[in-house]
Amino acid sequence: MTRIFSGVKPTGHLTLGNYLGAVRRWAAEDQHRADALFCVVDLHALTVEHDPARVRRLSRQAATLLLAAGLDPQRCTVFVQSHVDEHTRLAYLMECTASDGEMRRMIQYKEKTASERARGGGVRLSLLTYPALMAADILAYGTDEVPVGEDQAQHVELTRDLAVRFNQRYGQTFVIPRTTQPKVAARVMDLQDPTSKMGKSHARTAGIIYLLDEPEAVRKKVMRAVTDGGSDVVHDRAERPGVANLLDVLAACTGGDPEKIAGQYDSYGALKKDTAEAVVELLRPVRERHAELAADPASVDAVLRDGAERARAMARPRVDEAYRAVGLLPPV
Ligand code: AMP
Ligand code: TRP
Secondary structure: OOEEEEEEOOOOOOEHHHHHHHHHHHHHHHHHHOEEEEEEOHHHHHHOOOOHHHHHHHHHHHHHHHHHOOOOOOOEEEEEHHHOOHHHHHHHHHHOOOOHHHHHOOHHHHHHHHHHHHOOOOOOHHHHHHHHHHHHHHHOOOOOEEEOOHHHHHHHHHHHHHHHHHHHHHOOOOOOOEEEOOOOOOOOEOOOOOOOEOOOOOOOOOOOOEOOOOHHHHHHHHHOOOOOOOOOOOOOOOOOHHHHHHHHHHHHHHOOOHHHHHOOOOOHHHHHHHHHHHHHHHHHHHHHHHHHHHOOHHHHHHHHHHHHHHHHHHHHHHHHHHHHHOOOOOOO
């Protein structure tokens, strides 16, 4: 059976970008057609300045939201990365497989380094080695497919390279994974700055729709979205990024085609109004279910406990095998 692994990091509240780029598909498709694991990758949240209490809160919220979005613990494994030691055990072997140069080439590293420096802080070494941990997350489970948004494709490419290299050097150990991306909305842009990704840890929040935003807040943010010069509605990412983004979001919500949808509008106002309503309706059941689950934290804990146990049992043999393959003496 196909094995799927993906994760979300608790560095901020989950956004519409996370939902359309990744989580919605995990729930609607991936968990039904494969043996799937979905992980709150909390160790990754420690790669930038963090507040311990906030990471703890956001980790719980992310797990609750994954369940609210429809992940069913009877069908898939939902767990927290730091609960399964195999991730860090294997990450070290990945650091011994990767080169310093290939880590430094990662776009996310370059972008985050710049923003951490701009904030006046230092750059944590773990920000550089992040892709080694991400490769470990994926490879520990013999993953075939990694459903992510467009921004993570480069990290999955690197994971493939590391798996191939490890197998060549030390013998067949890892499955070579591949990325899968949604057809529409693989990169949802910030509503106030449609040339940059809608990211959950950005400081300016006016252009970011959070999954737990109240309907009025969603409407306000969409109605105030930056649109482009001109007034006709066309889908052109390069010349009209703001309008193209709204069309992508509307298409993703309604299951339509952004270019066709463009032909149905002759004003930005009407497009915004329909997009706002479509997003409100899309998120409504997730918000409602989240409220129910958040009122019963013990049930979420039980899911995570069981998930970690299952994940550990799946990862352990492969990571042990990798330890033997590189030449480490098995414990006696
Ligand atoms: P992260 O927020 O970086 O933990 O991302 C979790 C998942 O959501 C990854 O698969 C990302 O590729 C995806 N994702 C994050 N932001 C966006 C976005 N703006 N558009 C589409 N997918 C996204
Ligand atoms: N790096 C991913 C992100 O920022 C999160 C992540 C960590 C991940 N490990 C993963 C995604 C393994 C898929 C598979 O979104």
